[in-house]
Amino acid sequence: MKTSFIFTSIFCLFFWSCSQNTENQQVENQATEKVDFALAIHGGAGTIRKENMTPEQDAAYRAKLKEALDAGYAVLESGGTAIDAVISAVKVMEDSPLFNAGKGAVFTNEGKNELDAAIMNGIDRNAGAVAGLTTVKNPITAARAVMENSPHVFMTGAGAEQFASEQNLKLVSPDYFYTDFRFEQLEKIRETEKTQLDHSSLLEMELQDPLFKDRKFGTVGAVALDKNGNIAAATSTGGMTNKRYGRVGDVPIIGAGTYADNETCAVSATGHGEYFIRNVVGHEIASLIRYGNKNLTEAADEVVMNQLVEMGGSGGIISIDRFGNIAMPFNSEGMYRGYRKAGEEAKTFIYKDEN
Numbered sequence: 001m002k003t004s005f006i007f008t009s010i011f012c013l014f015f016w017s018c019s020q021n022t023e024n025q026q027v028e029n030q031a032t033e034k035v036d037f038a039l040a041i042h043g044g045a046g047t048i049r050k051e052n053m054t055p056e057q058d059a060a061y062r063a064k065l066k067e068a069l070d071a072g073y074a075v076l077e078s079g080g081t082a083i084d085a086v087i088s089a090v091k092v093m094e095d096s097p098l099f100n101a102g103k104g105a106v107f108t109n110e111g112k113n114e115l116d117a118a119i120m121n122g123i124d125r126n127a128g129a130v131a132g133l134t135t136v137k138n139p140i141t142a143a144r145a146v147m148e149n150s151p152h153v154f155m156t157g158a159g160a161e162q163f164a165s166e167q168n169l170k171l172v173s174p175d176y177f178y179t180d181f182r183f184e185q186l187e188k189i190r191e192t193e194k195t196q197l198d199h200s201s202l203l204e205m206e207l208q209d210p211l212f213k214d215r216k217f218g219t220v221g222a223v224a225l226d227k228n229g230n231i232a233a234a235t236s237t238g239g240m241t242n243k244r245y246g247r248v249g250d251v252p253i254i255g256a257g258t259y260a261d262n263e264t265c266a267v268s269a270t271g272h273g274e275y276f277i278r279n280v281v282g283h284e285i286a287s288l289i290r291y292g293n294k295n296l297t298e299a300a301d302e303v304v305m306n307q308l309v310e311m312g313g314s315g316g317i318i319s320i321d322r323f324g325n326i327a328m329p330f331n332s333e334g335m336y337r338g339y340r341k342a343g344e345e346a347k348t349f350i351y352k353d354e355n
Contacts, residue, residue, distance in 0.1 A: 034229070037077070037226050038225050039069065040320055040337070040338065041065060042268065042335055043093055044100055045271055046335075048351065061348075065348040066348055068093050069089065072085040072340075073346070082122070083144070083232045083234075087141065087144060090138075090220055093220035095138070100219060101115070101139075101218070102138060106238045106240070107182055109186075115130075115133040117236040119140060119232070119235075119258065120232065130146060131154070131155075131252045136160075136170070138169075142160060143252070145164065154252060185241055223267065225324050235269065250274075256277045257270075259283050264287075265321045269316070271314055275312065275314075278311065284303050295325070300317060305331055313331075315332055315335075317330070326341075330352070334350055337350075
């Protein structure tokens with residue numbers, strides 16, 4: 001009888017272990033000793049499959065992710081702040097047409113590029129956010145200016161751009177953000193609406209263009225821990241392709257797409273923004289750490305792999321805590337991501353089967 005009970009218990013434990021979702025990526029087990037500094041980045045999530053990427057595309061994305069990681073790492077290694085590090089990393093991706101932020105931003109239904117960004121400092125939970133920018137070269141710098149040089153947290157549209165001008169931030173013509181690839185995406189989506197293509201035709205377009213389905217998911221972001229033990233998060237996006245009527249996603253919503261608190265974690269999200277807003281993803285992860293006695297990996301998994309999935313939300317997050325633990329779960333096919341810790345080389349990933 002006793003032998004039978006032990007066998008049954010072992011079998012149940014084995015079955016439970018094999019049934020766990022494997023799409024999450026935790027960088028390592030929770031650290032017992034704090035690392036000196038570290039950072040993680042993402043460049044968007046969605047239906048990113050290896051078979052739909054050419055070797056040249058794969059190499060280009062990995063090179064740019066590494067460049068962003070190295071930029072943030074250089075700041076941290078020299079004793080710079082987590083805020084400066086996430087800004088440096090995000091600016092690299094904002095300046096690259098590979099990502100849906102800054103130069104590579106997607107187009108609205110009106111054929112415009114409207115940019116959102118947010119930043120948050122874990123030491124005092126000060127934050128800044130902007131939405132609907134059309135002339136600020138690096139929207140993340142505008143978010144920082146709101147945080148540090150205004151009494152406000154969130155500015156939008158013309159007012160935010162006037163403030164950016166008064167802060168002497170780099171301004172550009174709206175044409176600067178134009179890329180042929182993103183405009184072609186908009187025209188494809190407009191055509192599907194006009195002709196009301198069936199599901200088979202939509203699937204064919206997705207196979208021809210691996211980013212076609214990802215019109216809701218493009219974002220860039222960074223989280224960092226500096227030598228002083230402070231953490232920060234920064235996120236930037238062009239929003240949703242073909243978006244209308246002043247739509248704003250989760251990125252500039254503090255607590256949803258961007259959040260940082262030294263006592264818990266820093267989070268930057270990428271995915272279908274409406275679901276991330278409704279789940280208040282960044283703050284929910286922090287709350288599970290603060291009140292639910294979960295570690296970073298457990299909290300991130302609970303929100304991204306369970307709560308979001310139950311609601312039908314797709315995407316992922318990057319996160320870091322004050323010990324330098326990093327978690328990067330996503331429930332989509334892939335997520336451009338990477339991390340670098342003190343004394344280590346940069347590591348970049350794209351597909352869900354990479355560790």
